Amino acid sequence: GIQVEQSPPDLILQEGANSTLRCNFSDSVNNLQWFHQNPWGQLINLFYIPSGTKQNGRLSATTVATERYSLLYISSSQTTDSGVYFCAVDLTGGGNKLTFGTGTQLKVEL
C-alpha cells in the first residue's frame, strides 16, 4: 500500500521560532490534508491541499504532487502549536480513504 513518511518525528522549538514539517508519499494522490492533533486528542483540520500553496495566518502549506511531497510551515510558533501534526493522503480513485503519515510531535517551549 501507499507509504506516508513524515519528518522530523520530533521537534522542540522556542516560542517565536519557525519550522518546516515534511510529508513524503510513495504514490499519486488526489487528496492531501494536514491535521493538528491537540493534547486532548482532537484532530483539527489545517489544510486541504492536493496541490499548490495555501496560507492561513501563521501557517502555510505547499504540495508538489509530481514530486510526491508536501511541506507545512509554521512561523512565529506559540505554545498552543504544540501537539502532533499529521498529513493524510488518499490514493487517486481510492474513495477518499485516508492513509495517515507517521506524524511529527511538536513541542513549543517558552
Added chain:
Amino acid sequence: SAVISQKPSRDICQRGTSLTIQCQVDSQVTMMFWYRQQPGQSLTLIATANQGSEATYESGFVIDKFPISRPNLTFSTLTVSNMSPEDSSIYLCSVEDKGNYEQYFGPGTRLTVT
C-alpha cells in the same frame, strides 16, 4: 464544516465485554469513516460506512470484531466486541464534507480495556 459528536468520550471496560460508540453529525453526509489510533501511533482506517449498505472493512479488520451500523445519513455506531487490552485506543469517526473530499473528525472515544 460539519459538527461531529461522539459518545462516550471515554470508557474503561473489562476484557471480554463489548462497547458501542456513537457518532452523530449535524448534517446529512453520504460517507462516514471509523479510525483507530493506538497509543502513541498514527490513525488507521477501520471501515467506511455508507447509509443503506454494508460497511466496507480494511485489511486486518473484520465485521465480527467491529460491527458497524449506519441507519441514516446523520448517525453511525461502531461496536468493539469481545475486547482485549490490545483494543485500548482512541476511536474516531469522520465524515466527508459535501462538495469536496475534505474530511472532518469527531472528538474521539478514548477506550481503555483492563
